[in-house]
Amino acid sequence: MYRETQIIEADNKADGDDLVINVGPQHPATHGVLHLVIRLQGETIQKVEPHLGYIHRSIEKMCESLSYRQFIYVTSRMDYLSAHINNHACAMCVEKALQLEVPPRARVIRVLMDELTRIASHELWWGAMAMDLGAFTPFFYAFRERETINDIMEETCGARLTMNYMVPGGVMYDLHPNFQQRVKNFIQLFNNKIDEYDDLVTGNIIFQNRTKGVGVLTKEDAISFGCTGPVGRASGVSCDIRKLYPYEVYDKVSFDEIIEMGGDSFSRYLVRIKELRQSIRIIEQLIDNIPEGDIQAKTKAVLKLPKGEFYSRAETARGELGVYIVSEGGTTPYRIKFRSPGFSNLSALDHISRGSKIGDLMAIMGTLDLVIPDIDR
Amino acid sequence: MDASAIIFYLISAFILGTAILAVTSQKIFRSAIWLLFSLVGVAALYFWMQVEFVAAVQIIVYVGGVVVLIIFSIFLTHYSGSEMPKPPLKRILFSLLAVLFGFSFSYRIIAGYGFNAATTTKPFNVPVSAIGEQMLDTKKYGFVLPFEVVSMLLLAAMVGCIVIAMRSVPKGTSVQKQAAPIGANDGTNKLIPETKDLVIEDKS
Amino acid sequence: MTNNELKDHITQGQPSAVFDETGEWLNVQVEAGEWKAFANWLRHDALQMDYLFCLTCIDWPQTKHLMMVYHFTSTTFRHNVVIKVKLDRNNAEIETVSDIWRTAEFHEREVYDLFGVRFLHHPDLRRLILTDDFEGHPLKKDFEDPVNMIKL
Amino acid sequence: MFSLEHITNSIQQWLYSTFSPTMALILECAIVMLLVIGLFATLGLVLVLMERKVAARMQIRLGPNRVGPKGILQTTADTLKLMMKEGLTPNGADKFLFNLAPFIVMIAAMLILAPIAFAKGFQIWDINIGVLYVSAVSSVSVIGILMAGWASNNKYSLLGAMRSGAQIVSYELSAGLSIISIVVLSGSLQISEIVASQQTGWWLFRGHIPAIISFVIFIIAVTAETNRAPFDLAEAESELTAGFHTEYSGMKFALLFLAEYINIFIVCAIGATLFLGGWMPLHIGNWEGFNHTMDYVPSSVWFMGKTFFLIFLIMWFRWTFPRLRIDQLLSLEWKYLLPISMFNLLLITLIAIMGWHF
Incomplete structure (x- = not known):
């Protein structure tokens, strides 16, 4: 059913000097259908009010009528840039409930795929954020490398965006024979490319002026707003689920949790850029050490979860994804809640953008790295 | 009447016409635009008189400076888009009187000046x-x-x-601080009648 | 901190709390009326539960109640606890905690939108995801919408 | 040296010998108008294509390559599309001003073309206050932008217009000051004399470091004046969707778009004239042989080459830098460029008075 977009006009309560602007639902900087009502005094932001739900599909309601094998595929559509990790979190929750032991080969493959997804997601963020700030060229640079990852994914999983590769008990197919070689080639290429990114954007004086000291989120606020992922870590909160609650083989590989203390847009930028190198580090350690063996644990065709409540967390490219399943013992979940990182990160937007300029809002939104289906679900 | 004279009368008519539109327009922004055209017409008149320097200065100062400032200040007013009410009869009467007086005054001065016959050569070359x-x-x-x-x-x-x-911006206060903290913003909770008195701590 | 230690602490702060240890984390059930004071205690007292990482609601039509579920972590001590508050299904009201954990502001709006739980003293309780004129609360079990809903 | 001078002269002689003086003047005007409009159309097509090709090269892609050989007919096709499109006028807009604004911007751009010397003896109007005229008329186009922004009845447009106004008014100062520094060196406002004064060498090289400083400031200021990235705050598509031309479509949009490119061409032509000697070939001191060889290259090639080099420079900026914020933009002008160019002007005056330049 079609509903006309609600355009918010200035209400009578507002100060007469305020200018109310509807940013979105269709706007170049919202990267999707996000509707922000911003109240301006000149160019200074007084208030930002997000209006959500333009692509709300009620995934949680949908999942209530899907079996434990089926519902995982719907979650690819939430945060479509970390589709693997969403699927992974759901599969882990089901495995936790069934107390399934995942074969070692599948564990390593999962981590490899997660990290490749993280790189791809950060690539897209990097290009899109630079474009928000008015630099077009980085977008193409980022897509050049992202395509390589998508090709690798396509070869193994059969899809480029919504992979649906993780299943309860393991992964769906075995790796493509080319996988190892292509990933190695990619890593070799990519290490130089990150330096190129630094040259093009990180060191740029205009870029630094645009992002330093913009949208400062203090550590206390970051915790209070539930900001996780690079947003939380840029404010000095240690919130990397891979370190705090290691899953799969994350406790066996060495990598650093990137923490910056600035809390501003530039810190958020730095965290993601440095995470790219950490992801490469993880992949480098695992790519030659994929154990042989099964890729799936033996499971029944129809999964039945025991009665109870199960919660699993995974670190997506945007932060902590929580999957909360309430089971009544049947073949479908009784209630599923996805604690999406973007939703919490968005809630801090109003707080950190007050008092800054419209241009800053784009820098802030760009570095919050919002994916709208992840927020609306 | 030669081509030069025709151009002169055309420019003069343009200046006068846009000037009248500038004072009679009901919208303030349009008034500014008509004023702009009038001033451009004056510059054109200077060009016609071959005093290019004055013409260029006229454009720089009046068109590029004064009118832009006027437009800026119009942007900052609330009613730039709405139509202004028609002035009362008394004001129209008095303004007509003022126009008449001004016209007769300048006519008398101009008529008293003995103009030389127009020459084909450039009157002065500076x-x-x-x-x-x-x-x-x-x-x-x-x-x-x-x-x-x-x-x-x-x-x-x-x-x-x-x-x-x-x-x-008052001295010593940043805008960030002026923004209301969450829990104290203007969105009052209309859905729930105030049943209990609960003190919400305002930490900020 | 082990579950037993947590239990001891929580019993000091909230003597009427009911515990359930079947799940991964310690589940604590409190009464709706005591919730606000308990929340303040959780956040500011010994446990320092400063990170509310999940806030949701479950509809139980058989027993005619809604269950608010709050997942907490302390970023200093790294212990988790799940708090549950039972609400009357027909007149679901609970005090907001958005002044204690600011992430709750959006999450509570979402719960209000999808379950119809009213959060008292919430600063801006409006529908967040659905349109303002939407009727009903989709995540309730008895919700039927023949127009918008796709049966799977 | 090859020049177009004798062609124009012979056409003029033929006109005056065949028709009465008034008629000849009118015919000359008509020819000039046709030439200018033709030049506009060609420039627009070439510059848009050039921008797309330059952008594509910098972004490791090919750019337009389907319409015509190597895509050179792409912009023609785009122009046709824009002409066919419906010119929408929003409901709440001030229709008269909304429709007038693109023409004001365009007319202002056309007027500035008058004193530019395209080649030796190929100049529409060699007015004695050339550069002053240019900076005067270029200030009219800001009115068109303000008008477009206000009349659209769109808040994005209004904000874009405000930004554009503030930006152009401030950057006009440093652009003007760097123009004046060359005026001080050459001692004339007339374009033909400024070009003639660079017979022995371009001002960029003859005026020591202060001339280079004013050249850099000039390039920065005109990039801002033409609303190009990194100073494209008036359109800032990620902030204000399209700024002052959000509501424009069809031919009216095309006019605004074309005027932007024409303005780039004009400011680069002015820059080439002032700092790089206009159509004057590259001459180095007493190297007779070298200077003589350079003279064989047609003057129009020299002029276009220099202009397009500067245009390329400005395009290069656009595809490399992120956008500035409005307060950073204004503080760059008022706190850095303006004081520097004022001080630089003093230095240049000193050089001119003491005759220190080469």
Whole structure:
């Protein structure tokens, strides 16, 4: 059913000097259908009010009528840039409930795929954020490398965006024979490319002026707003689920949790850029050490979860994804809640953008790295 | 009547017509635009008279400066888009009287000046460098004093502008602090009648 | 901190709390009326539960109640606890905690939108995801919308 | 040296010998108008294509390559599309001003073309206050932008217009000051004389470091004046969707778009004239042989080459830098460029008075 977009006009309560602007639902900087009502005094932001739900599909309601094998595929559509990790979190929750032991080969493959997804997601963020700030060229640079990852994914999983590769008990197919070689080639290429990114954007004086000291989120606020992922870590909160609650083989590989203390847009930028190198580090350690063996644990065709409540967390490219399943013992979940990182990160937007300029809002939104289906679900 | 005269009358008609539109327009922004056209017409008149320097200065000062400032200040008003009410009869009457008086006054002055017959040659030919030297000359007919006085006036106006613009942010308070904390913003909870008295701690 | 230690602490702060240890984390059930004071205690007292990482609601039509579920972590001590508050299904009201954990502001709006739980003293309780004129609360079990809903 | 001078002269002689003086003048005007409009159309097509090709090269892609050989007919096709499109006028807009604004911007751009010397003896109007005329008329286009922004009845447009106004008015100062520094060196406002004064060498090289400083400031200021990235705050598509031309479509949009490119061409032509000697070939001191060889290259090639080099420079900026914020933009002008260019002007005056330049 079609509903006309609600355009918010200035209400009578507002100060007469305020200018109310509807940013979105269709706007170049919202990267999707996000509707922000911003109240301006000149160019200074007084208030930002997000209006959500333009692509709300009620995934949680949908999942209530899907079996434990089926519902995982719907979650690819939430945060479509970390589709693997969403699927992974759901599969882990089901495995936790069934107390399934995942074969070692599948564990390593999962981590490899997660990290490749993280790189791809950060690539897209990097290009899109630079474009928000008015630099077009980085977008193409980022897509050049992202395509390589998508090709690798396509070869193994059969899809480029919504992979649906993780299943309860393991992964769906075995790796493509080319996988190892292509990933190695990619890593070799990519290490130089990150330096190129630094040259093009990180060191740029205009870029630094645009992002330093913009949208400062203090550590206390970051915790209070539930900001996780690079947003939380840029404010000095240690919130990397891979370190705090290691899953799969994350406790066996060495990598650093990137923490910056600035809390501003530039810190958020730095965290993601440095995470790219950490992801490469993880992949480098695992790519030659994929154990042989099964890729799936033996499971029944129809999964039945025991009665109870199960919660699993995974670190997506945007932060902590929580999957909360309430089971009544049947073949479908009784209630599923996805604690999406973007939703919490968005809630801090109003707080950190007050008092800054419209241009800053784009820098802030760009570095919050919002994916709208992840927020609306 | 030769081509030159036709051009002159065309330009004059343009200036007068847009000037009348500027004062009779009901929308303030349109008034400014008509004023702009009128001033451009004056510049065209200067070009017609072959005093290019004055024409260029007319455009720089009035079109590029004054009108842009007027438009800026119109942007800052609330009612720039709405139609202004028609002025009362009394005001129209008095303005007509003022126009009449002004017209007769200037007519008398112009009529009293003995114009020379128009010549085909360029009436005067002043190189730009001569204008520049005259402007900064301290001797007879030198304009250095008025020039400096005007620049002082402009400086004062600029300082005044800055002072007015600065007033919106009070001293010592940043805008970030002025923003209301969550829990104390203007969105009152209309859905729930106030049943219990609960003190919400305002930590910020 | 082990579950037993947590239990001891929580019993000091909230003597009427009911515990359930079947799940991964310690489940604590409190009464709706005591919730606000308990929340304040959780956040500011010994446990320092400063990170509310999940806030949701479950509809139980058989027993005619809604269950608010709050997942907490302390970023200093790294212990988790799940708090549950039972609400009357027909007149679901609970005090907001958005002044204690600011992430709750959006999450509570979402729960209000999808379950119809009213959060008292919430600063801006409006529908967040659905349109303002939407009727019903989709995540309730008895919600039927023949127009918008796709049966799977 | 090859020049177009004798062609124009012979056409003029033929006109005056065949028709009465008034008629000849009118015919000359008509020819000039046709030439200018033709030049506009060609420039627009070439510059848009050039921008797309330059952008594509910098972004490791090919750019337009389907319409015509190597895509050179792409912009023609785009122009046709824009002409066919419906020119929408929003409901709440001030229709008269909304429709007038693109023309004001365009007319202002056309007027500035008059005193530019395209080649030796190929100049529409060699007015004695050339550069002053240019900076005067270029200030009219800001009115068109303000008008477009206000009349659209769109808040994005209004904000874009405000930004554009503030930006152009401030950057005009440093652009003007760097123009004046060359005027001080050459001692004339007339374009033909400024070009003639660079017979022995371009001002960029003859004026020591201060001339280079004013050249850099000039390039920065005109990039801002033409609303190009990194100073494209008036359109800032990620902030204000399209700024002052959000509501424009069809031919009216095309006019605004074309005027932007024409303005780039004009400011680069002015820059080439002032700092790089206009149509004057590269001459180095007493190297007779070298200077003589350079003279064989047609003057129009020299002029276009220099202009397009500057245009390329400005395009290069656009595809490399992120956008500035409005307060950073204004503080760059008022706190850095303006004081520097004022001080630089003093230095240049000193050089000119003492005759220190080469």
